[in-house]
Structures are given as structure tokens and as C-alpha cells.
Amino acid sequence: MAPTIKNKKVGKRSLQNGKSINGRPAKKARISVDSSDEEDHISDNASSSESSDVSSEDDLDDLDNIVSSDSEDRGAEEDEDDGDEEEDADEDEDGSDVHVENEEDDSKGNEENSSNHHDEQRKLLKERKMQRKSGIQVQHIKSLWEKLRVKNPLVPKNVREKLSNEIWELSKDCISDLVLKHDASRVVQSLVKYSSKERREQIVAALNGKFYALATSAYGKYLLVKLLHYGSRSSRQAILNELHGSLRKLMRHREGAYVVEDLYVLYASHVQKQQLIREFWGSEYAVFRDTHDGLTVEQVCDTSIEKRNIIARNLLGTITASVEKGSAGFQILHAAMRELVKIANGKEISEMIELLNEQFAELVHTPEGADVACTLMAKATAKDRKLLIKSLKPHVETLLKNEYGNIVFITSLLCVDDTVLMFKSFGPSVKDNLHELITDKYARRPWLYILLGLDGKYFSPLVMKDINRYIKMSEETSKKPALQRRYELLNKFAPMFLRCINKHCSEILSENLGCQFISEVLINDELYEQLSEQETDLFKQVLDTIITTFKGDISEEDHPIQRPFSTRLLKGLIQGGKWNNKEKKIETLQKVEGLGADFAARFYDDIVDSSNLLEWITNPNSSFTVVAIYEKLNEQDKGNQFLRDLKKILPEIDASNEDNKGAKLLLKLVN
Template sequence: MGVTARGTKRSSDNVKASAKKAKASNGKSVKKAESDSEESESESESSSESSSEDELDSSSDDLDSSEGESSGDELDKDEIKIDNAGEEANDEDNDEDEENKDNKPANPNKQTSQEQHAEQKKLLQERKLQRKSGVEVQHIKSLWERLRVKNPPPPKEIRDKLCDEIWKHSKDVFRDLVLKHDASRVVQTLVKYSSKERRLAITEALKTHYYELATSSYGKYLLVKLLHYGSKESKDIILSELHGKLRKLMRHREGAYVVEDLYTLYSTAEQKKQMIREFWGSEYAVFKDSGKGKSIKEVCDESSDKRTIIARNLSGTIQASVEKGSTGFQILHAAMKEYVQIINEGETREFIELLHEQFAELIHTPEGCEVACTLIAKANAKERKLIVRSLKEHAINLIKNEYGNLVVITLFLTVDDTVLVSKSFGNEFDEKFTELVVDKYARRPFLYLLNGLDGRFFSPLVQKELKHYIELSQETSKKPLENRRKELLDKFAPVFYKNIIQHINSILAENVGSQFVSELFLNSDLEDSEKRTQALNSIIETFKNDDGALLEKPFSVRLLKSLIQGGKWDSKQKKLVKLEVSGIGSEFAENFYNEIIKDSEGLTQWVENNNTSFIVVSIYESLENKKSTFFKNLKSIKKQVRAAAKDDENKGAQLLVKLAEF
């Protein structure tokens, strides 16, 4: 009955308030409501109080929700019926309760989820067939499903047959296929397995649509496939159509990847120059030959207005591309390389501000390396500090990279704050030193610290490039170049000595590692220290415990000869130049002989070996004290030395006979 028939406890005050409100509009409803209120008063003495009809509705909603009897819409309808129809609403509510108790479905025609899924799938299939070329596309896709099988792949005869059939059905509907994610893959497979003529036909069929393909999430893959498998003629068609749109594509999330592949993989040197000129501005995008044969610097020197326009266009394209996340693209690096050749001081400050956190993304290309080194050279002290900090976490990848190692050397060449540089990179290099010192590229910054831009380790081209950065840094770097290098060398020397002491076997096992050790101990800029003495002793200890493997390697013999002779060979003077360096020369020779060769028997073995006989010659030339044990032992084995000299391959023994006049 009434409200209590739905199991809801309501206060009599609220029901009376509701009844009074209803009375103003309908007298009959008032009487019914009063009847209901009297009936509910006796049953709801402990119910919570509510102050309005809204709270009454809310209470009903919460209760219905907890009991799972009906939805919110049904509740609203029931309450309207309570106000207007009284007992009829109660009867309907009771019927609903009984229906819910029996768990009978509200809709006897309701489908299962499996039936609904089947119906949706059928509807989707019908819609696909109703689209333009829908029947052809579905048939082509069924053929492609057989063609794309990889395990096992179809035999060539079947593959060619399937390609012919797909070609037959698709040659007139390419444009309907290429922008659909699954159908685009059909055309990609066709491009991969088709003949040169068919690929060209596909390229021709898609003319005027290449910009649309380049900016499509699915079409871009087909465009890259056409570039990869297409002929020179096909590539020229695509590049010609995209000419004038490259700046716009570089600002597009999908298009930027197509332009990058086009530049790095599929363009000739002349086409690359043309693509970069397009970034200069509209004049060069519309007219292909505008500015051809001239560098950007030459064009800008013709007119200050041209310089302003070109700089503005390049800056806008670069900034938009960086903000889109394309900083690592080589074509963007090429555009940056053009830009840094013409920027003024104010533009330099803005450009460094834009890139200083993303310097690590420039180092893997020659153009990016040149941009990074130029900006480092032109940066002020504060900007260099930001750049060094941004590169710190990439230190290992930076120094091991073919171009990145030049960025490290440029930092060594230009940054006055040597404490910052050593602290930023010292620990990282220390942890991987044995790996770095034997790496083709990573060792070069260390060799610079030891010997400067020595021609033995830096080609004339690299020297010219690095000297250019030194010139650019004249206005912003204050310390003399040599002072900066020696300061850094003093800070990195402990790292060198520490790793030689701990990992000498790994370092001496490689040719370049042995060469680095030789350059380190022949360096006259380093002062004597306890670590240096320990490192030299570790070398002697290594050869003392060697089973002969090291001494069979020519680079090990060269290392020992250098340390024993205590000097470097001057190719211009054609003679050995002695160095005033502690721990090497006669001192090292004496220690080496006493610790390793020791006596006449050991000396005989070293003389008879074709490789080690040269080390004995070096000891003979280095020791100044003729009363040394070495000379006494040598005199005692004259016969053995002369016998060894009879071997035509033992050049060392032959030279020793002449020196000792045996």
C-alpha cells in the first residue's frame, strides 16, 4: 500500500507535506495521499527525517539501487504514479518485485552477447561492401591473405599467380585502396613482389596524391615502399610532386618521417641540396633553380634583406620541427647547419636556448655534429654550463659515436670551466674506461688531452674542422688553449692511472690500448706521482706473469721499446728524441731486466726470440751504467748471441752483435 508497499520508510511529516502540495492541484490526489500518510504513520516511527520532496526522491533512488529492483527511470515513473494514481502504482510495483524475484528477463526477445556480436559483424561487412569499390576491395584482400603468409611462404609460381590476380582487380582502384589501413598493405605487398613496369604504373596511378599519402597514417608506408623498391624515374616523380611542400611536411607528424627517409635514403647529392634550399623560403620552393650553385652564405651576402628572410624561414621551420619532436632527423640537422652559418649573435642566443636540452639528439649525424660544435664554440659561459649538464647523462654514447667524440673534443677545446667538464664526464668515463680506451672513436678525446691535435691521430680534415671551432670560440673563451688542455689532463690523469693499475691486462691486449699506455707514460706534461709509479710497476708485473701471449704481439714489443728507450721517434729527423720523463728510459730498463729477464739464461731466451731480441737491443742502448748486471750477463752469452744472429729472420740479434762488437 502507498509508499510502504515498496518497502520505503518515510516520516509522516514529509508525506503530509507532499499531500498538502498535491491538494492545491488535485483534490482527489490529496485525499489519497492523506490516506496513504495515515497508513504509513503507524509503520515508520523510527524512520529518518527529510525536509523536501527532493530528499524523498533521493532516498528512493538509493534504496532501489541497493536492492537492484529497478532503474532510475522506472523509479521516476513509479513516483509519478504514486502521486497521481495511488494504489495502481502500488500494484505495478508489486508486480515488478515478483518479476525480479523470479529472475525473469524484462525483454523476452533480448539477444545474447554472441548473437549481438555476429549481427554487428554482419552489418559491418554489409557496409564495407556498400562503399566505393567495396566488392573489389574485399576480393583483393582475400587474395592478399594468401599472398602474405610467411610460414611457410607460398612458392614463387603461386606468388606470381596471386600477384597477377591482385593486379587485375586493383589496377583501376588504387586510389580507393591506399588510404585504408588494411588495403594499403595489399598495395605495399604488390609493390614488393611486382615487376619494375608495374611499380612504375602504380607510381603513375597515384600522381597528384603523394602529399595526401605522405600525411596519411597508413598511406605513408606505401609511399616509403615506392621509394624503396621504385626506379630512379619513380623517385623523381615523387620528389617532383612533393617539391614546394617539404616545409609544410616537416611540420606534420606523419609527413616529417617521409621527408627524412626521402632525404637520407633516396635522394642524390644534388637533390639533397635542392631539398634544403626549399627551407630558405617560398622563392626557392617555387623555383628549383633559384640559388642553385651558391652556398647560403653567398646568397645572404648579396642582400641583407635576403639574409633576414632566409634566417626567419629557417628558424620557423626548425622551431616547429623541434616542437613536433623531430630534433633527431638528419634533414633538420642539414637545415640547422645552413642556419648556423648566417645567424647573428641574438639569433645564436635564441637557438642555443631552443636546443640546449636536446644536444644529444644532434650527435649521430655529421651535420648535427657540426651544429653542436658551432653552438658550443659560440656559446657563453652560462650557456656552455647548460649544454655540458644536458650531455652528462649521454657521456658514454657521446664519446663512442663517430661524430659525437668531436663534440667532446670541442668541449675540451673551448670550455674554460675545466672543473665542470671533469666532474661532469670524469665519473662516467672512469666506469667504462677499459672499454673506451680501446674504442676507435672514444680514445680520441683522451689522445687530444695527451698530445693536442697530433697529426698521428687526427687527419688534416679533422684538424681543420676543430681549428675552425677554436677560431669561433675566441670571443667567448678566455683561457689559453694549452693551459685549458693541461688543466684537464691533470684532472683526468688519476682516472688513467687507476684503470691501468686495475685493468692492465685488458688494455694491453689491444693494439690501441697499448698505444694509449705508451702515449701516457711518454707525456712530459704530467708530473711524477705515486699512482704513476704504481702504473709503471703494473706493466712490468703483467709481462713478468705473461705466458708469452703478449710478447708475441708486435704492439707489445713497440710499447716496451718506447718505455725502455724513453723517447719518441721523429719521422722528420729520422731519429729517436729522448724525453725528460720520470720512470721511463734507463730506470724502466733496469727494473724490467731485473724483474723479468733476471740472468744469463733468461737473456739467452730473449735474444733467440725474433720478437724479443729487439727489446734486448733497446735495453743495451738505454742503460748508461756499463757496470750493470745486464752487460755482465750479455758478455757471458756471446756464443749464443752470435748463433742467434745467423738466423736471417732474427734482425734484433744481428743488430746486437754489431752494437756489442761480438
């Protein structure tokens, strides 16, 4: 039995306590229902689990290992013997041909004996397979399945139905014997995939009472997921009903945890999800599930302190065991964590942080997990927050680009008083890729918060509602006023924003979201106020870089003026303020220098001038820029050269083009 022991050691090394060989948590894996993964092979995740948790189904599987192992060992021994004999022949001074011939004869004899031994082993193995329960039927079923699963060329539908019917007739009386075998289980998976709805219902009925065994089987779990994937609503409910009461036990099982995760994420309805989560509260809520239907964990805990303590203890026990098994990335576990943090006291929050601080980044990819992460960050002490920030630091780019992870980062900005720690932890990590982050749908939001606060332009009411809830939670542990904390962050991050824009200006201007971000950075009194004298020089340098970007032939397709969002940015810089939609007017900046009339005059002198002013007016994409220059310079009584040049070319302006509304408006304003 040496091969079996050897395989077990490999399994422990591959996936011990849900961790990889290097000790890091194993990535979350979902059981695939794709036929190529489940019918032709067993996935890599299953392989490591099978070798560690599942012993051979019977002596025949051991015999397979023994045969292959003996073959390898004998082959190695024969090679060594041959090598020794060759060396002896080389050392023989007489070079006796007779001696060599004798050695060759002996070698051939050993090979023949070994081959005969292997043939006898294979014959014995085949005979035993045929003698075991349903052996002849299984062999016949497998031969039909080999025809059914052919993909190239694809089996015609009528042939496939015929083969499926034959397999079902042979297997319906012994299906419970097939589903836990590694090869026969794949036969039933194919049957589920290619059968009719009625046939699938029959298979579910035939396996009734076996679902827990399937969930905990290294091979059977794939069939169970197949039944969930292709089964009807009633089939899923039947499976759920049978597994009910065992979910906490399954979550601690290496194979069963994946089945529960798929059931929760992919196949359960909202009502069924609530039923699954209530089971984690404790035995009372698993047995009397109808009694507590519709109740939230807060409502139950409000009725009794004793009940609260029992529920918290049960949740914490299940969560701890699952995390230690390497299931920290599972969404159903995140849902259980969310139930706990809703009712947790300070001590339990600290226990959760201690348990999760190394796997904290694994929470942020699900809505439930992100809610847990934000709650822990909001309720944590200053010391505990340092642990959480340290855990997030290596994953900051992935965190920011995640739909839910960016809310976790924003919550950190809102709650952590140590702004120096926040900048040192995340500033260097994002500096090189900031130009990519500010043009990402989700990754830009934390930086917009630093610039503008929780502006409704960029944060939806639902997001604002959640963030305000976390702010309220943090009131006991966060001491600084929110505005002071944001200004401190702005002071540290503003120079990084300016350097990024200056270095990647053309690339950022080519994106709509990038132009929005540049606008919020430059047309911002709060940011300008935080800049030092040296940094204001950098601000002016950024303005110069933007002006330079608009040089060139405006008729070319890749010119920035051809993009509407670039034109909007340019208009905002010329106007020197932001449009107030409520009051329907421009709110002019009071502190920023270099925008408004000054920017308009510089832009005309450096980019437009008298040589191409007419071209800018007659181009529909650039005419409104000239309108903005005229309005600003005329308002400030500046730009006498621009006004003189404009009067010279007024007769040449063609207002007949219906698409060029900017030229028409300019003529109207001038006249």
C-alpha cells in the same frame, strides 16, 4: 562513439608533441620497409600516431569498435549479474533448487540473446563492407593478397607473379581508393614489393597527385616509403617534385615528417638534398628553385640583408615548430639548422641554444647535427655553454663513442674556459669506464687531445680542418690561450689516467689502442710536469705494474710479449723517448723519471735475469726487447750485471733461425 574518444585519449598520452609518457623526447624512428613490419603489422611508432591523428576511415571502422566494445561491456555486465545471483543463492537459507534452476535458465537466455545480437552486428558489418565503393573488388583482392604474403613456406616465384598480376588487374582502376585504408594499403605495398620495374612505374603513375595525401596518412606513408625504396630514380624524382613546396608543412606534420626524413637520408641524391634544404629558406626559393640552383645560403645572404633576415626567420620558424613536435633527432632538420647557424647573429644563436639545450644531445649522431652542435658551442657565451654542458653530461659515454659526437666533446675542451666545470661535469661520469673508452676508436680521441694536442698522428686533415674552424669561431667568446686551457685539463685528468692504467693494466695491454694510450701517457714530459709529488709516486707505481704484467713463461700464447703492440710499448719505455719519423731518431724525454736506462735495468732484474736471458734472445717475439735493453744500458754505462750475463751465453745463441732477426742484430751489436 565512446570507443573512438577513448582511443584518441590513449593516442595523446602515448605520443603527445613527439614525447613519451615520461615527458622525454621521443627517439628518432625511421619507417621500416621490411615486409614483416609493414605488411603483417603497423609499427609501434605508427600505432601511437594513428590513435592521435587519424579518425576512422568510415562508419564501418567505428562499427568494428562499437561491436568489440559492446561485447566487452556486455560480457562484464553478465559476469557481474552471475556473481550477484550466486551470492543470493548462498544466502538463501532454504537453498531452493528451483530458484537456482530459474537463474541458470535466465543466464542461458541472456547468453543466447547476446550471441544472436553479435551475429546480427557481424552480418550487418559484412553487408555494409560489400555495399561500399569497390567493396566486392576489395574483398577479392584481399583474398588474393592473403595467398601472396605467405612466408612459410615461401610462395614460388611463378605463383607470386601470377597472384601479383591478378591483384593489379583488379586494383588498377580503384587503386586510389585502396592506398589510404589500413588493410588495403598493405595490399598495394606487397604489390610494389613483388612487382616488376614496369609495374612499379605504372603504380607511381596511377598515384600521381596523391603523394601528399599518402605522406600525411597514418597508413599511406608506409606505401610512399615503399615506392621510394623500390622505385626508380625517375619515380623518386616524380614524388619529390610533387612534394616540393610542401616540405616545410610536412615537417610540422607528425606523419609527414618521417617521410621527409627518409626521403632526405635514404633516397635523395646530393642535388636533390640541396633542393630539399633550399625549400626551407622560404617560398621564393621553393617556387623559383632553378634560379637559385647551386647557390649556398651564404652567397644568397651576402647579396641582401633583407634576404638574410627572411631566410633566418623562415629557418628558425620551421626548426622551432619541428623541435616542439619532437623531431629534434631528424637529420634533415639538422641540415636546416646548419643553414641557420652559418648566417645566424648572436641573438639567433642564443635563441637556438634556448630552443635546443634540453635536446642538445640529439644533434650529435649525424654529421650535420654535430656541425651545428660544435658551432653553437664555439659561438655561445660562457652562460650558454653551461646549459649545453649540462645537457651533454648524462650522455657523455654515448657522446664519446659516436663518430661525430667525440668531435663535439673535443670542441667543448677547446672552447670552454671553465676547465673546472668541464672536469666536474665529465670526470666522474667517465672514471669507471675510462679503460673501455681509451680503447675505443673514437672515444679515445678527446683524451689524446688532452695529452698531445691536435697531433696529426691521431687526427686526420679533414677533422683538423673542421676543428680549426671551430677554434676560429670561438675567438670572440673564449679568452684563455689554448695551451693554457689544455694544460689545466691535463693537470686534472692526468691522475685519473694513471689510476685507470694501474687498475686495468692487463686489460688495456691486451688492446693495440690501449698500448698506444699507455705509451702517450707515460712517455710524455708535459703530463709528468703537471703531476704533484704524490702523483709522481703513482706514476712509478704504474711502471711497476707494467713490469709485473710481463712476468711468466714467454712461450705461452697469452703472454704480453707475444703481442707486437705490447712489445712496441715495452721498447718505448726502455728507450725513454719517442721515435721522430722526420729526423729518423729517438727523441729522449727530459723530465720524466724512471724510464730509459733506469726502466731497462729494473726490467732485466725483475723479469729477464740470467736464468731466462737465453730464452728471451732465442724467442723471435722477445729478442728485440733484449736488443733495446743492451743498447740503452750500454749507452748509459749501466747494467754491468746484464752485460756479464750476456757475455756468458753468447756462444749458445743460435743465429741460424731466419725468423729471429733480433738475435742476429744483438750478436752484430755485441761483436
